[in-house]
Amino acid sequence: MSLNEVRVRFAPSPTGPLHMGGVRTALYNYLFAKKHKGTFIIRIEDTDQTRFVQGAQDYILESLKWCGISPDEGPGIGGKYGPYIQSERKSSYRIFAEKLIENDHAYYAFDTSEELDRMRSEAKKMGMPNWQYNGVSRMNLRNSLTLPKSEVDRLLEEGAPYVIRMKMPRNEEVRFEDNIRGWVVVNTNNLDDKVLFKSDGMPTYHLANIVDDHAMKISHVIRGEEWLPSAPLHVLLYDAFGWPRPEFAHLPLLLKPDGNGKLSKRDGDRLGFPVFPIDWITAEGELYSGYREKGYFPDAFINMLAFLGWNPGTAQEIFSLEEFVEAFTLDRVSKAGAKFDPEKTKWFQQQYIRNKDDAALAKLISNSTDSKVSEENLQTICALMKERATFPLDILKDGSYLFESPKSYDEKMISKKWKSNTTEIMEDWRGVLLDINSFDADTLESSFKDFLNSNELGFGAVLLPFRILVTGVGSGPGMFDISSFLGKEEVLARIEKGLQHVAKSQHEA
Ligand code: GLU
Numbered sequence: 001m002s003l004n005e006v007r008v009r010f011a012p013s014p015t016g017p018l019h020m021g022g023v024r025t026a027l028y029n030y031l032f033a034k035k036h037k038g039t040f041i042i043r044i045e046d047t048d049q050t051r052f053v054q055g056a057q058d059y060i061l062e063s064l065k066w067c068g069i070s071p072d073e074g075p076g077i078g079g080k081y082g083p084y085i086q087s088e089r090k091s092s093y094r095i096f097a098e099k100l101i102e103n104d105h106a107y108y109a110f111d112t113s114e115e116l117d118r119m120r121s122e123a124k125k126m127g128m129p130n131w132q133y134n135g136v137s138r139m140n141l142r143n144s145l146t147l148p149k150s151e152v153d154r155l156l157e158e159g160a161p162y163v164i165r166m167k168m169p170r171n172e173e174v175r176f177e178d179n180i181r182g183w184v185v186v187n188t189n190n191l192d193d194k195v196l197f198k199s200d201g202m203p204t205y206h207l208a209n210i211v212d213d214h215a216m217k218i219s220h221v222i223r224g225e226e227w228l229p230s231a232p233l234h235v236l237l238y239d240a241f242g243w244p245r246p247e248f249a250h251l252p253l254l255l256k257p258d259g260n261g262k263l264s265k266r267d268g269d270r271l272g273f274p275v276f277p278i279d280w281i282t283a284e285g286e287l288y289s290g291y292r293e294k295g296y297f298p299d300a301f302i303n304m305l306a307f308l309g310w311n312p313g314t315a316q317e318i319f320s321l322e323e324f325v326e327a328f329t330l331d332r333v334s335k336a337g338a339k340f341d342p343e344k345t346k347w348f349q350q351q352y353i354r355n356k357d358d359a360a361l362a363k364l365i366s367n368s369t370d371s372k373v374s375e376e377n378l379q380t381i382c383a384l385m386k387e388r389a390t391f392p393l394d395i396l397k398d399g400s401y402l403f404e405s406p407k408s409y410d411e412k413m414i415s416k417k418w419k420s421n422t423t424e425i426m427e428d429w430r431g432v433l434l435d436i437n438s439f440d441a442d443t444l445e446s447s448f449k450d451f452l453n454s455n456e457l458g459f460g461a462v463l464l465p466f467r468i469l470v471t472g473v474g475s476g477p478g479m480f481d482i483s484s485f486l487g488k489e490e491v492l493a494r495i496e497k498g499l500q501h502v503a504k505s506q507h508e509a
Pocket residue numbers: 010011012013045205209222223224227
């Protein structure tokens with residue numbers, strides 16, 4: 001791989017929100033650029049005005065920002081090769097389309113859409129369902145290859161609508177080496193005469209993409225597998241212009257967790273996980289949920305995403321962005337589609353929340369809620385709860401007993417665990433606690449053990465009822481840590497309150 005100056009681009013079309021597959025493409029481009037001390041560019045490909053969606057561009061840029069994938073050049077950032085939005089480069093494309101006509105690589109086509117529809121349906125009747133405008137059919141159509149020059153000039157002068165089409169060569173082999181897939185060989189007889197330019201002055205994706213990749217000195221085109229069928233045309237366009245080809249790398253698809261299909265925007269809400277980085281609300285008010293709003297950390301999201309289609313070849317699973325930059329190579333990107341696994345995604349998030357600094361976590365929670373818990377207490381609550389949490393707000397929800405006395409009790413657990421002598425044991429244990437002066441976890445634990453020994457009681461028979469009385473629930477962080485955090489007075493009060501509750505519910509039963 002020639003790596004003189006690496007310049008890569010992520011080139012989304014603002015046709016809707018950015019799917020997580022798109023974020024992965026941006027991420028791999030970013031990692032590749034940083035690994036090779038190169039430049040990562042964002043270019044907005046908005047030449048197809050019919051598919052333009054309001055807000056999509058801002059959404060894309062905001063999503064990448066949230067993920068920490070920051071471009072070196074792009075809209076709002078600038079750079080030597082701007083503008084980075086294709087509609088703002090509109091005037092630069094016509095000359096290239098005309099150059100292709102001059103060199104006999106393209107031609108004007110005047111066929112109306114009705115004429116083309118007629119051709120298509122006639123072909124269908126004759127048993128050819130996939131009619132194409134190509135090297136054979138073009139000779140029976142209205143274009144600058146079949147019409148006399150005077151007629152072509154007249155039509156152009158009159159302002160008749162036209163398109164400029166690629167004059168696909170006949171029976172040639174197009175070959176290029178993809179960095180992920182190896183050699184790709186396609187015969188041009190299988191390719192059609194794609195539209196490159198329209199008389200409204202707009203290039204199509206294919207022409208604009210090649211002209212801009214060349215103008216922006218792109219060294220490597222790293223993009224989704226769905227663009228692989230377009231790559232032979234792109235290669236031919238580079239050759240037709242006499243420009244050096246960039247390297248190509250087509251990334252594997254992201255697949256549904258169930259079945260083999262492509263992960264689609266509908267899958268997320270169908271299977272209960274986000275498919276988008278951040279929330280997207282359509283013009284009709286429909287919500288597609290995002291990882292950010294669900295409470296995922298951007299670094300956990302990125303970590304999960306990097307592993308969809310790439311692996312480091314070691315057992316390491318947790319990587320910072322810097323570590324990914326170090327480890328990333330295209331030759332470890334797989335050809336096969338990568339199955340998205342929502343459970344693994346959650347697992348990554350759990351690893352990140354566990355490794356988060358308590359103070360940072362506490363700050364995050366206090367910034368996103370109007371919780372009255374002090375910052376200091378919140379830190380301890382985070383330290384106690386983060387092992388069991390997936391999202392920051394779980395800590396407040398599942399650990400509510402750390403800042404308020406339980407409002408309800410796990411009744412099922414009570415009826416299962418409460419034996420005839422349990423209340424008496426709890427009263428005795430409360431008596432022991434009453435006499436403890438230093439209410440730290442170690443002292444509590446050793447007193448607890450002494451209590452069990454002297455009464456010949458089993459651990460579970462005492463600890464679980466104690467937990468239910470103090471927290472209302474049957475599981476959580478260590479009871480001695482919880483008790484020490486709550487303090488003696490609170491623990492004693494809760495045991496008393498809990499026992500009253502048990503007595504009442506047993507009486508009612
Ligand atoms: N605009 C294309 C897209 O939306 C870019 C394809 C490419 O990277 O060449 O994905």
